[in-house]
Amino acid sequence: MGLNVVILGPPGAGKGTQAARLARQRGVPKISTGDMLRDGIRDRNPVALEAKALMDMGRLVDDRTMIAIVQERLTRPDTAQGFVLDGFPRTVDQAEALDSLVASHGNGPLVIVDVKVPEDELVRRLATRRICESCGTTAEPVVPEPAGCPVCGGTLVQRIDDGARVVIERLRVYAESTRPVLEYYRNRPVFQVVNGAQSPECVAQELESVVEQASVVPPPIRPVAE
Ligand code: AP5
Ligand code: MG
DSSP: OOEEEEEEOSTTSSHHHHHHHHHHHHTOOEEEHHHHHHHHHHTTOHHHHHHHHHHHHTOOOOHHHHHHHHHHHHTSGGGTTEEEEESOOOSHHHHHHHHHHHHHHOSOOEEEEEEEOOHHHHHHHHHHOOEETTTOOBOOOOSSOOSSOTTTOOOEEOOGGGSHHHHHHHHHHIIIIIHHHHHHHHTSTTEEEEEOSSOHHHHHHHHHHHHHHHHTOOOOOOOOOO
16 A cells, blocks of 8 residues: 655645655655746746746646646656655645545555644745755755755755745735645544644654554445445
């Protein structure tokens, strides 16, 4: 049975950081829609280039485009043992589409984890985050800031959508479009919450333990036909 995890949380909650760790640990791919779009922009992919204006403003890319991207990604063989999703679903329509995709993917249920972090901490993290201009890696949040990308040595820069004004818009869009996704999932036994306002190591431990717990939740009992 595969391990299919969805990591939810506002901008700066640490979804990408934790998704990468969990995916590495479990040997399944991390599927980050934000990273896929940013990689696409670097590769001059037309769909990603069209999405760029919305991303730079802190708005969501349309559901049809995002669902098509994830649908294609989930057909690749490396997802056979599962995946860790970061940044998808972000709307209730995307969540409904994901349920259908997972049902047809047929390798186990979803585990949904919401990473909670207070807003002032989100704003602080996004203001100080640096990513590599060449490969997109997020630098570890250490003081003093590293001189270059730990992976390729490239120049570290601020993400375009991490400017103060765009962050306010991203938080607004999260509250308006993505919070309802939490309600969509909240009553499922596989829905879990972790405290994201701890060190990355502590968050990872808590995440690992709730994923373990949720993956042994028995399927809902179906009434037996008379
Ligand atoms: P996306 O890239 O998904 O951005 P986001 O959701 O706003 O989240 P972030 O990547 O900013 O934060 P994160 O939670 O991953 O935190 P991270 O681990 O980096 O999406 C970007 C855009 O693409 C969207 O605005 C939209 O336009 C478009 N898009 C993407 N998916 C879409 C979809 N499904 N539908 C429509 N549009 C879509 O951590 C943040 C910082 O904090 C880092 O510096 C990190 O090192 C640090 N940090 C992490 N954990 C901790 C910790 N525990 N303590 C201290 N610091 C920490
Ligand atoms: Mg991210």
